[in-house]
Amino acid sequence: MESGGVGGLVGRCIEAASANKETVEKWRRQRRTLERLPAQLADALLRRLIRRRLLYPSLLEVFQQSVEEIDLKGESYVDAEWMAYLGAFRYLHSLNLADCRAINNSALWLVTGMTSLKELDLSRCSKITDAGLKHVLSIKNLEKLCISETRLTADGVMLLSSLSNLRLLDIGGIPVTDKALSSLQVLTRLEHLDLWGSKISNNGAAVLEMFPRLSFLNLAWTSVTRLPNLPSLTCLNMSRCTIHSISDGNCKATASLSKLFLPGTTIDDVDEAFRNVEVNNMTFLDMSGSSICNFHFLVKMKGLEHLDLSSSTMSDTLIEQVANVGINLRYLNLSNTKLTTQGVCILAGNVMNLESLSLSHTGICDTALTYIGMMPSLRMIDLSATNIKGFAYWGRDDLEKTFSLCMLQNLSRLESLNLEETKVRDEAIHPLGFLRGLNCLYLKSDFLSDVSLHALASLSNLKYLGFRGAVLTNSGLLLYMPPVTLRVLDLRGCWLLTEDIVSSFCRSHPHIEVRHESIQMIHTIENVCAGSSPFHRTIQAPKLKSKEGKLSHAPSGFPEFAFVDERTKYTREELLELQLLPLSSFLPYGPDVLPEVLRKE
């Protein structure tokens, strides 16, 4: 059952019960009923109360006979008083206190004796030390314990060996030493072990053989270079490590990994690293940012569904090895590589099941769109920051000009398309109007204007439209008829739009969330936020970039409040006037010599 199911009488009751403080008061005295409440209903009601911020410590008491699961993740107000009530929950099975910053050692004392508790999450409760962990050790039935990024030490970790029922242990971000890890050998039921950022070395990693059921292992950001042979392992994360071997030793029983996260790893000899690994079952491989130049190991990974090679050395000559295992690929990320159109040509025809393809920041050009059009299952395409212009010349004499985005019309399942920071101009946009299935479209370019926005009005299923940094005028926005499905319209960086026009557009389309600097500016001023805001950095200022930079160095001229975007401060006429001014001549002299338009308050 879904907790807040819109339909269904149960969902409506939960909704009605948690409408406001008064409704809570109406039922909180019905103790007999509350005690009889089935656990899944009590859990759902409590979840809703937490989300609505209607829960307070003494209200917890009415749930102590019924609730089995509580998730208070990130609620920084949860303190010892809350814990006093939570400690009395008789049937509590799972307690999530991750990111509850107010929880300290003495608050944790109140969990002692919660014999029904099986799962406890204390991740990032930064006040918890070894002394606090001793209280947790009294819960002998504990099966899942997350204590990553607390102030535990290696000595504290050694104490965990008494929790012999543990199946999942997350001790990431804690300086676990080899010695501490070897004291955990007795936890033979462990299936999931998170040790990222620890001080484990190869000696410590050898101990991992002692966990016969271990299926998930995270050793990211450690100095481990060699792993012993772990036959039960299915998921391994060794990002940011230097890898010599994933399955050391000469025995034939090999690891049967299915998911491998290796972003940013350094691998000297790939064949050696994968030598004993059974890769037939591999479905997920993330090697982004890796420096390897040899992708022969891919050959056997016929079952691969997710492959991330972004920021790697992948190039047109190496792509063939990806194409060979492309038949089951669903997700392929080749962004930030040296790939060009030729590489895409090799891929086409070999990746019939590909649903998501990212080629952003690569050297592909318009011809690549022809090949992308031959990948029939595509749902998401990211072509941002490429050389795509939207048209190409065909024939020997370059006489016939065709609009290359038409090639995407064959992709009947296409839902999301990213063309940000490409060279597509107004004239080339119109083929996009025929991509009827499109849900999300991302455009960001100073070549686009009103014409493009109007051409996109025919996309009747659009939910998200990014039209950033474009030369969109006030009248252009007012004449735009958005499709009824549209929920988000991102106009950041459309510097010609004025505040009143944007807000009147918002008023006439209340169901659309419009993003624009002028809206952010209103919020900023409301919050009396002085000085430069973080938005400032993200704003693209293609036209007035240099001038804007200089203007923002003269804050003393505008004593009332800081503008998020200097350009929104002036009207269009003033801006045009500004363009003609010799800026360098007046800036060094401070506010007194500012031209009249700039002294406007």
Add this chain to the structure above:
Amino acid sequence: MKKEDTVKLISAEGFEFVIDKKAAMVSHTIRNMLTSPGGFAETQLGEVTFPEISTPILEKVCQYFYWSLQYASGMETEFHIEPEITLELMMAANYLHT
């Protein structure tokens, strides 16, 4: 109204609610009782007794059945639930899979 088209729902206190079969079918539990093969007493008599559900709650449940039919046919009205009965009604709805 023919007897075959109606169902009798009986509350804990013995109150009888005679409602359309179609409305009662909104509840998966009642639907299974009425349609399951094997000749349950409920199937034959068209009567279901709920010893756990009190009269006012069962009345509200019946109201919901009819409201739900209307809602499905496009009538967009609110179904008001008094805060005092939310817990009891929630449990009844849970039992009836509504």
